[in-house]
Amino acid sequence: MRSETRWDVITFGETMLRLSPPHYMRLEEATSLEVRIGGAESNVAVALCRLGLRACWWSRLPNTPLGRRIENELRRWGVDTSAVIWDSDPKARTGLYFLDFGVAPRATEVYYDRAASAASAIGPEDVDAQRIAEARLLHVTGITPALSARCAAAVRYAIEAAKRAGTRVCFDTNYRARLWSPEAARTTLEPLLPYVDLLIAPHEEARLLFALTEEKERMARALHDRYGIETVVVTCGGDGAYAFSPSGEHFAAPYPIAYVVDRVGAGDAFDAGVIYGYLQQNISLGLEMGMAMAALKHTLPGDLLLCTFEEIEAVRTAHHQTSPSSIRR
Amino acid sequence: MRSETRWDVITFGETMLRLSPPHYMRLEEATSLEVRIGGAESNVAVALCRLGLRACWWSRLPNTPLGRRIENELRRWGVDTSAVIWDSDPKARTGLYFLDFGVAPRATEVYYDRAASAASAIGPEDVDAQRIAEARLLHVTGITPALSARCAAAVRYAIEAAKRAGTRVCFDTNYRARLWSPEAARTTLEPLLPYVDLLIAPHEEARLLFALTEEKERMARALHDRYGIETVVVTCGGDGAYAFSPSGEHFAAPYPIAYVVDRVGAGDAFDAGVIYGYLQQNISLGLEMGMAMAALKHTLPGDLLLCTFEEIEAVRTAHHQTSPSSIRR
Amino acid sequence: MRSETRWDVITFGETMLRLSPPHYMRLEEATSLEVRIGGAESNVAVALCRLGLRACWWSRLPNTPLGRRIENELRRWGVDTSAVIWDSDPKARTGLYFLDFGVAPRATEVYYDRAASAASAIGPEDVDAQRIAEARLLHVTGITPALSARCAAAVRYAIEAAKRAGTRVCFDTNYRARLWSPEAARTTLEPLLPYVDLLIAPHEEARLLFALTEEKERMARALHDRYGIETVVVTCGGDGAYAFSPSGEHFAAPYPIAYVVDRVGAGDAFDAGVIYGYLQQNISLGLEMGMAMAALKHTLPGDLLLCTFEEIEAVRTAHHQTSPSSIRR
């Protein structure tokens, strides 16, 4: 990898306003909603900044209080937002998503209201190849191509620009059933895979999108074999994560969680940990970091991993020494 | 059952304002209280409306903001409240109950302040036999007779009116130790049982009130045998529920709950599920629906089951496929 | 007017979710938003129900928690919502509006996010002429035609149906500069005016839309003269309201307000008061009621006039007897 860079990671995608009722109340009845922001790519960017890395995120945002809020909130946590493209159309809107939090046996329901958002109009001409060239790694996800044909073209353009510049490409499949069908996803995503250096995919998405039938221990290698991707990480929820990489195969187990505060964003926190290790050419460390960060995300409200490096390390190196309700004082 | 009806279910009883401190704080210290409404019969009515049935509930309410609030809240969730009787006495009051939520080993404490409420003055002359005749089923509980002698007479009058009209009668024992003794309850409730078509009783109440000693698997038949009740459902908390009915004996197991948000009203949600099945002459389905609805109620704050039919079906048919923290997006 | 009717007033239009930060905080920073509902026509319907009238409101709503919330909330306050049309398209959305409350010299800012809402797809075929025939009065506003061409056609169709059925027609110009230009509004609205029985228009809108130059005292007559409208009410903000009607010309002065809690919806509350008087053929009373209701609306958070008839009468008949901080106990 190149040593002289402006950022460690550059990423782009849609970040939405997230609205959720307090304490398990329902959207049908709540008289107030908690407001946060969330987007798979910006979640990764924030988590990377918490680790001390330099991250740049961009998108199209309307020049409204809601659009500015998104930029401000990301800047707050250290993300470089200088490349945001402002949409001054008075009708421009931010995407929204509403959350009805559940506990088992009640599922958490997500209601998207993101059609016609400013971000869904991102096109190839919005992609700044020069900026991509100034980063060590480009991170993109399967959500962006699902937003619109223009967005899909932008992702493809960005990946190709990264390839040309020698910037590594990380891709998380992040399949969203409410945005497109598995077939549509496959058609769009498969051609991108040969450009990818680091692929992160849940086991069930690998089966669903790419029609692979391997068991979880074999899936990473299968993806490597079929698409020629150097490093592949396959996540299996409560069963841990597997990696296939030049340094060999690796596995990391999940950390037990006493009570799930909010699991949204756990996958993005995991991605940041994997990228952290990948950029050090230590995918085994990446898996461990990812698992620790995903576990911590479950204990934090909101999409963002507002932890310190020390807290992550405390989990990663705990070897189950931390009791369920430890207090440090 | 008759096919031409105005409502599927008619019910009456006291609905109270429910006041509870936020997040496990104590009534002795809390500076704000959450306000909701609750009453065994209206809880059932709301749950039935969520299932798509037509429910009518009535009571006596003071014409004050608190009384109107109760009507408005029930109307909000689809209950027909057109039969409410308004008490214009300026001293008329709504019943109240205060909740001190606990987690084990601390019990949840309920403090009633319902004496001399408008509802406790309900008498037989308030019962509209014509309305009862327009419903497929009358639902009453053992709480109402415990409120006053007039209330007890009203329940008896309503049950007899139902019998005359061919409206089925559902009765939930709902014993409240803070309202009356087991002996007083037995004296009042036992004469009602021969009129009942569908009895729902917790196993321990069946033992306490009716001096039956059968084990949980045998209690439903015992109640059938002694009182001639066509269909009997006996609930056993964490051990599931048993039914004796013309179609045979049935059992349903409970659904595991990851974290109890609020179990108040779970029994009422269960009743609604049982009635749903009973009205389709499918008591086995009723048990399953009841169990799913009771489980969901544990995940929702407040007395009311603000779920959709789809959410209930998702639990009922899950076969344990739903992981503790699933997200649908 | 006809005496045998199902409703006193029928109305339709878009009702949105309203999201506003607490206590003068800004949308850019707030971590929670208060959730209410608002729509010019449903605001009128709720206020009419508070006066004891029978009101029916309908719209297109998505079958989502947010759509159901709107119906439930209106039903809560007594509005007949049985004619709501449910849009089952999974992408259907409710309109939203965000409020940044100000105090002078800071203006209150409204940000609409209502494009492509379910309501904006209302068309003539959604209008049920039979229902309109069952009401004494149809109430429509200038907002609906601004939403889409289909909506404009629906308004026209409804007005014509009312005319045919002998249902009176009330129209509030309700010009929204963020939705269309004065020219576009004029083109669409002017052809409707000959069908209108009761027109309500702010003085500045009458000047802006219809190019009338009369002073406020003369504007009602001018509108009557030009368009042949039987009864015209012209509002002048802090300068009161004027009416021209078969019973002569009338004026009502505004009531002083100690502190403005929330003025959104004050115009709709006024409309309800005017309609109340109009239906009694007493437009003078209508102006007084409207002024009292508009004043009360300023003291209540949210779009809805959650007052009692007695409270409105207390203001209307006060003759400045009520001191700024009176307590009744």
Add this chain to the structure above:
Amino acid sequence: MRSETRWDVITFGETMLRLSPPHYMRLEEATSLEVRIGGAESNVAVALCRLGLRACWWSRLPNTPLGRRIENELRRWGVDTSAVIWDSDPKARTGLYFLDFGVAPRATEVYYDRAASAASAIGPEDVDAQRIAEARLLHVTGITPALSARCAAAVRYAIEAAKRAGTRVCFDTNYRARLWSPEAARTTLEPLLPYVDLLIAPHEEARLLFALTEEKERMARALHDRYGIETVVVTCGGDGAYAFSPSGEHFAAPYPIAYVVDRVGAGDAFDAGVIYGYLQQNISLGLEMGMAMAALKHTLPGDLLLCTFEEIEAVRTAHHQTSPSSIRR
């Protein structure tokens, strides 16, 4: 006055839980209620403690979380509650009052729910004459006799005990139209007046209850003349307060208030100021203190005057030097 005493003031009466919606919302809609405590006599006791005096208050309270809350809250602010009588009847209840806060032209509405409270059962045998003898002054109000015949007898007994012991008696008429008629009040209160050393009465109550027709400047002397009361204070709302006393006649003007946060309890705060001056034989100071304390009460949420002596002095001695929004830093 006697110099060796245990308390400066002893008082008794009913203290209720006070429940009010946040920020001008209505009881019909609010999803949370702020909880505070309030009672005319205990409000005075708390205000006296803020001035550095020793106050003892007692009542009957149920031994429930709500009863204990009342005692605890008063003890918190320095009131001696050791004489509280605990009612262990499981059905014993605290009085409640609900507040619908208004701003002009909307009145603030108070809804009492205090019938059958533990306090309304106070009788003469609950009055501890020895304790009264240990205080310099007994403070009672016209609310207590309105609660029940037993309460009226208790007040009479207490006043007579004070007389025997040489403890001065302060009486505030505190007429509550929702508790009794003017005629009933007159019949009960008039016989008490000859025992009273310090009478505090609003001008309109003096007219209503005692059929006096004097103008506000003459009313204090008229009450002195008719009933032989040594010191009389007549309050006139926004027109200030007048006193007739052995040291002559006095007047104090009100202090302007920029925004009324909560005026409930302002009269009680005034009483405490008057008593403060009276105990120093300086009724002129008492009027000034009372006016300053009443003004400050308008700026504080809740019934209680949680100010410091220094803050009161800052208002009393300000001579309009304090600008509307001064900051001390």
Add this chain to the structure above:
Amino acid sequence: MRSETRWDVITFGETMLRLSPPHYMRLEEATSLEVRIGGAESNVAVALCRLGLRACWWSRLPNTPLGRRIENELRRWGVDTSAVIWDSDPKARTGLYFLDFGVAPRATEVYYDRAASAASAIGPEDVDAQRIAEARLLHVTGITPALSARCAAAVRYAIEAAKRAGTRVCFDTNYRARLWSPEAARTTLEPLLPYVDLLIAPHEEARLLFALTEEKERMARALHDRYGIETVVVTCGGDGAYAFSPSGEHFAAPYPIAYVVDRVGAGDAFDAGVIYGYLQQNISLGLEMGMAMAALKHTLPGDLLLCTFEEIEAVRTAHHQTSPSSIRR
């Protein structure tokens, strides 16, 4: 023990304002903080009052709203605060502590901001030996000597005064790694131990501070043997607690907790239970009470054990009869 006393327990130490974000949010982001008070010694005093004992607590507090708040809050719960020393230096401050609540695997973080607090200036001359002589037991902890050399001297002086007066001495080691090193703690605390009648120490602190290596079952005897302490209680977190006393050796197991609301203060609640038993010369009862109280503290937000005696007894005598979500109604 002496029977004629003014208090059962006297104690002193620092009580701080406690500031914590709501619902697992982080200090880095929270827009509001919950305010409570906490201090090891006053926590014990409050818990003792809940048991019906008489407790006196004192400290140095600044005469500011924050200092007065601490006194008022403790007085609220029945603690005698008449001996508080008021620091009128305008720069005097209260100690603060900030809490970042976690759930496993995230630890709860405590951030102290207590340097230069008024309490840290407590010196021997502030200790009132006469008051200590009026109590049955003096309770002190290892936190106070860690605050300053003056504080350490005050603790030593108080213990010696207790010894002279025949007041028993209870000491909880309460080691705080953020205040001092194990070596510093040992040097200061070891000389105090021969004066102690009742020692309470976590097993790990006994090992860390006193270099004892005994297993948990043997540690209490080891502390007795080395320092001559009559009664020693050694706590072992989830493994229960062991006592060595004149009546023999005792053990109590912990109670299972369904969900940890807030474990801060659990050790102090335990201390109160042990003292309760000790004062009845029943250390076995004390262990049981302590365990029940510690378990209940986990279910209550804040440092203070706001339970009733009946609730504690319900846990202590439950024999696992209480189901995880019992409701008493």
Add this chain to the structure above:
Amino acid sequence: MRSETRWDVITFGETMLRLSPPHYMRLEEATSLEVRIGGAESNVAVALCRLGLRACWWSRLPNTPLGRRIENELRRWGVDTSAVIWDSDPKARTGLYFLDFGVAPRATEVYYDRAASAASAIGPEDVDAQRIAEARLLHVTGITPALSARCAAAVRYAIEAAKRAGTRVCFDTNYRARLWSPEAARTTLEPLLPYVDLLIAPHEEARLLFALTEEKERMARALHDRYGIETVVVTCGGDGAYAFSPSGEHFAAPYPIAYVVDRVGAGDAFDAGVIYGYLQQNISLGLEMGMAMAALKHTLPGDLLLCTFEEIEAVRTAHHQTSPSSIRR
């Protein structure tokens, strides 16, 4: 002025955590505190960023959640915080201030708890002269020299560095009576004045600190004359502000405010407006901007002016056209 710069304004000083009870509650009673940040210099920096200028602020902050919160919050609003100096001493603390909001006649009370903060240890060696040289203007206030002798030296050093580099110097006297005496302030501040290019001082501070007796219209010139300051702005609260400058003398009147939400930070908002004009060599514009921004600050909760440039311009150019409760929709 130099055209090639990195920032328009550089500033430094202490930024504190600000804790205030909600809605006029008192610190003695509030159960939650709103958390914001505030510091005279960073308030100016944020307001400048809202105007589109580039501002850099630095300070010493502890590497704790509270310290990071301050940096993050300022970065959120666009301030360059890259020069912050992190204090890794585990005992390092942030300054705090507590606010008891009042309305007249109750004053707003500020309680500082800022002694020994990390910022108060700022010394000359922390000042980066190179950064100062990269800005067009250095902004400092009279608060910083009041914090410590080291801080005073740092301010002096910074001003001298600015002088050497040709960076303009703006100084706001910002006298804080709770930090030092007028005499101490004069001794420290007077020697700085000859270096100042733009002085901003309230009229009363000019009299108090510099013993000038001029009336408000003459004070700016007097300060210019005595200390040789090129541009002087004298503020007079409700009487507007006066400027003496090379372009002549100017005056701006204040804007009326309907209801004061929070006036803290109004002076800092004013400073930003003045600097905005000054940097364009248009002090008349600066006064107008400052007045508009100060007025807007009164309508916003918190220290920070979270307005847009458009909102400021709307006030500045309104000519009283904006009615007290205008809505833009």
